[in-house]
Each structure stands twice: as structure tokens, then as C-alpha cells.
Amino acid sequence: xxxxxxxxxxxxxxxxxxxxITCRASQSITNYxxxxxxxxxxxxxxxxxxxxxxxxxxxxxxxxxxxxxxFTLTISSLQPEDFATYYCQQSYSTPPTFGxxxxxxIK
Amino acid sequence: xxxxxxxxxxxVKPSQTLxxxxxxxxxxxxxxxxxxxxxxxxxxxxxxxxGYIYYSGKxxxxxxxxxxxxxxxxxxxxxxxxxxxxVTAADTAVxxxxxxxxxxxxxxxxxxxxxxxxxSS
Numbered sequence: 202x203x204x205x206x207x208x209x210x211x212x213x214x215x216x217x218x219x220x221x222i223t224c225r226a227s228q229s230i231t232n233y234x235x236x237x238x239x240x241x242x243x244x245x246x247x248x249x250x251x252x253x254x255x256x257x258x259x260x261x262x263x264x265x266x267x268x269x270x271x272f273t274l275t276i277s278s279l280q281p282e283d284f285a286t287y288y289c290q291q292s293y294s295t296p297p298t299f300g301x302x303x304x305x306x307i308k
Numbered sequence: 309x310x311x312x313x314x315x316x317x318x319x320v321k322p323s324q325t326l327x328x329x330x331x332x333x334x335x336x337x338x339x340x341x342x343x344x345x346x347x348x349x350x351x352x353x354x355x356x357x358x359g360y361i362y363y364s365g366k367x368x369x370x371x372x373x374x375x376x377x378x379x380x381x382x383x384x385x386x387x388x389x390x391x392x393x394x395v396t397a398a399d400t401a402v403x404x405x406x407x408x409x410x411x412x413x414x415x416x417x418x419x420x421x422x423x424x425x426x427x428s429s
Binding site (some may be wrong): 232233235237242243244245246247250251256288290292295296297298299300301302 | 312353354355356357368370371404406413414415416417418419420421422
């Protein structure tokens with residue numbers, strides 16, 4: 202199975218900050234990388250698919266980059282509703298696997 | 309807008325079978341463009357894919373769960389289901405159903421809000 206490693210595991214930031222979360226794959230996954238936002242009690246939300254494609258309806262402050270084994274989710278200006286846990290997921294091979302998550306907290 | 313909703317018991321006794329259903333609204337489960345998936349999250353842990361099913365009934369399971377897991381589909385009810393047998397405390401988790409889009413690089417585009425299942429006597 203392909204292992205996905207996110208860093209950091211948590212971060213504290215203020216509204217308006219630029220935030221970057223890194224995801225590394227244990228082997229090349231080309232651009233088969235997706236990002237999700239999870240909040241307690243709510244349906245998880247797809248943010249980015251194919252490493253850099255913004256899902257319909259997702260604010261443009263979210264962006265994704267990378268290919269191969271290293272990927273980044275960037276939030277250009279953190280908003281109050283962005284405090285959540287973020288997960289990367291590879292769809293290069295079965296089983297699909299997720300990173301361990303990055304919790305974004307209010308500073 | 310597609311919506312998915314999980315339903316089923318929140319408490320299951322050890323060694324029994326955990327059964328959940330996912331009702332899909334706003335779209336047809338019989339579409340050739342999607343797989344229908346189950347994913348879980350153990351308390352305080354990350355996400356774990358369990359398996360998925362195509363409308364035809366074709367299934368893929370996480371290898372380590374394959375002997376205990378059955379996913380089925382009821383196209384007339386626009387619903388799919390999960391059965392996990394011989395559960396232990398290690399199966400305590402929030403269970404999500406999700407739609408997997410079949411493109412050149414697939415992803416889970418719609419999810420249910422999840423249901424907590426606790427395994428305890």
C-alpha cells in the first residue's frame with residue numbers, strides 16, 4: 202500500500218494568515234492526489250482533486266500543487282470557517298490511502 | 309445536489325455483525341460514472357478506506373477486512389449497505405459513505421456526515 206505522510210500534524214494560525222500543508226507519498230503517484238476538509242459532525246468536503254484542480258464551489262483561496270511524491274495544499278488567507286482538519290488521499294492505486302491529517306487551529 | 313445519509317445502530321456487541329446503510333438522494337446509484345464507498349475513522353485517528361461497490365454489484369474490499377466485510381447495493385432503493393462481521397472494539401469508528409468519481413484520476417466528491425458505531429457489551 203502507498204503510505205501518505207502529512208506535515209505538520211497540527212498548526213495554529215490567525216485569520217488572514219497564509220497556510221501550507223505538505224503531503225508526501227511513499228512512491229510516485231504522479232498527480233493522483235486529492236485534498237479533503239473535515240469538520241466534526243459534518244460531511245467531509247472535497248477541496249482539490251488531481252493535485253491542483255479546484256472542486257466546484259470551493260473558494261479560490263484554496264490551491265493545490267505538486268506531483269510525483271510531494272504535494273502542498275495552500276490556503277492563501279485563512280478564514281474563520283477554515284479551521285478544520287485536512288487530509289490528503291492518493292488515488293494512484295488500490296487501496297486508496299489517506300494521510301494522518303493536519304488540524305488547523307485558531308492561534 | 310447529491311446527498312448521502314448513513315443509517316444504522318450506534319451500538320453493536322462484540323462478535324456481532326455491524327450493519328449500515330447509505331441512502332443516496334439527488335442522483336442515481338445506477339450511474340456508470342461512480343463507485344459507492346465506505347470509509348471509516350477510528351476515534352482520534354485518520355481515515356481508512358473499507359471498500360466500494362459498482363451499481364452492477366462488482367465490489368472491491370480492503371484486503372485485511374475482506375473476510376469480514378460485505379458491501380451490497382439495492383438500486384431500486386437507491387441505497388448501498390455495509391455488513392462487517394465478528395466485530396471487536398477495534399471496529400469502533402465513525403463510518404462514512406461516499407461517492408467515488410470514475411475519471412482518469414478518481415476522487416470522493418460527496419460524503420455522508422458519518423455515523424458513530426461503538427462496539428461494546
